[in-house]
Amino acid sequence: SLFGLPEQAAHERVLLATDPATGLKAILAVHSTARGPAFGGCRLWHYDSELAALNDALRLSQGMSLKNALADLPFGGGKAVILKPEGSFDRPALFAAFGRAVQSLQGAYITAEDVGTTTADMRGMQAVTSYVSGIPREGAFGGDPSPKTAWGVFVAIQAGARLVLGRPSLDGVRVALQGLGAVGWHLAEFLHKAGARLVVADVDAGKVERAVAQFGAAPASVADILAADVDVLAPCALGASLNEQTVPAIRAKLIAGAANNQLATAADGDALQRRGICYLPDYLVNAGGIISVAREYRGEGEEAAVMAEVGKIAERVEELLQRVQKADSTPARVADDWARSKLVRQG
Ligand code: NAD
Incomplete structure (x- = not known):
């Protein structure tokens, strides 16, 4: 039906x-x-x-x-x-x-x-509707949201590495990146600059070659990337990558990436928790792009202010992990309840 x-x-x-x-x-x-x-x-x-x-x-x-x-x-x-x-x-x-x-x-x-x-x-x-955003404008804030999304994922990984892995900096932290597209590539740049060691995969071999040359990344096959021997896994391709087949093989202890709907089912989030893997929910981590286009749409956009607002994703990761401890639940379930409690009609 x-x-x-x-x-x-x-x-x-x-x-x-x-x-x-x-x-x-x-x-x-x-x-x-x-x-x-x-x-x-x-x-x-x-x-x-x-x-x-x-x-x-x-x-x-x-x-x-x-x-x-x-x-x-x-x-x-x-x-x-x-x-x-x-x-x-x-x-x-x-x-x-x-x-x-x-x-x-x-x-x-x-x-x-x-x-x-x-x-x-x-x-x-724009010629037919005013309800559209993400448009580059001369001398004004706007355009491609993917660098902001990548920045949000980056600060979430930083916060997660500190709080979950006990790593105060990303220097030497091993990160597997699935997907080197608009977001994944910017994320690779941020991570490389912070000293992370990258393992990368993409269905487009050219992107992998470029990441090897530019970031000294280790290439992995599309089939193996999720099971790479790393500290952090960043799914930045398409949804449902965390599922019954892939979860048992994941070796990273922290997952934070841009892809929407990474968990195939809620049960996959529970399975990650049982395996001692901390999954930071996609919609918390990847909000940088929507923050950017939303501010642009309201005419409130200014580069530094938007970057600072996106940076607050790190504080939300910290709050989420505190809530998870108190609730004795999984990050996915706690984030879901937290977000739904905010789905109320505004004054
Ligand atoms: P994109 O299409 O530019 O990049 C996706 C990349 O993943 C491509 O390079 C593609 O070749 C690669 N890919 C596809 N299947 C793969 C696989 N099985 N293994 C490895 N690589 C694979 O998309 P994007 O804009 O970078 O977005 C990536 C994800 O993040 C999407 O799920 C998107 O919905 C989500 N997201 C994007 C934004 C944004 O600002 N662009 C914001 C929030 C969420």
Whole structure:
């Protein structure tokens, strides 16, 4: 049943948008507007089925509610996925059609970049909707959120290394990076500068070669990266990388990365805890990008202030670990309760 999907009951509304002229098929999921308009990126991806796309949109938009709440942003959670058309397509026209769908929600949902979408796509949509962010502007704050996401993951790793591994600095700390994309590459730069020793994998061999040359990273295969002999694992590719198959082989004692929905199921978070592995929940750690586009959208963006706000992710990691000790639970479950307690309608 469509309304019986695991995440569906919790969503305020879901728009299925189509435009035969451009081939647009998009799902815009508004999970919650309790804290404010639903804010979350738009993903362009090839899905095996329409149901898989719907599930992704529902899971991701719920995650945005939790992420925005924990980051204390005055926004609710939403997300959009565009099913990538087969073959060649007119990209500006496709995004214009998507932008019109965003506009039709009249501000209930605000979009930005995600996997598969670019600053140019966002800029193009400005002609048809005002509910879009992540746009580079001359002399003003804005644009690609991924460096800010990477900074948030970096400070979370620093805090986790200190509090969980007893390492006051990242000098010599071994970090495995799964995915050297927009976020993963910036994260590799921050980690390298801090003296961490990197092990890296990406399906794109060229990115791995560049990381070996630039950061002295050790290459690993895509199949082996999660089980690398390291202190910290940073999943920065796609979701569900922490699952029944991978968890038993993980050797890192701390996990903190950018990828959304890293845990395939809540039970995988419990399994990590039983193995003595501290998993810092993705939506706490990877909020840097949404903080950036949210501040840009409100016209409040200024580089140093946004970096400082993203830096507060380290304090939240510390608070989470204190809450975990008191609750005798897992970080994933405690973060979930903490975020949900903030999903309340704002005055
Ligand atoms: P991206 O597409 O630029 O990078 C992903 C990288 O992972 C690519 O280089 C890809 O080749 C690689 N990859 C894919 N499958 C892999 C596998 N099995 N093993 C190793 N590498 C693999 O995306 P991004 O913007 O860097 O985002 C990465 C993750 O972080 C995504 O899950 C995204 O939703 C999440 N995220 C991104 C942001 C942001 O600001 N960009 C913010 C929050 C969360």
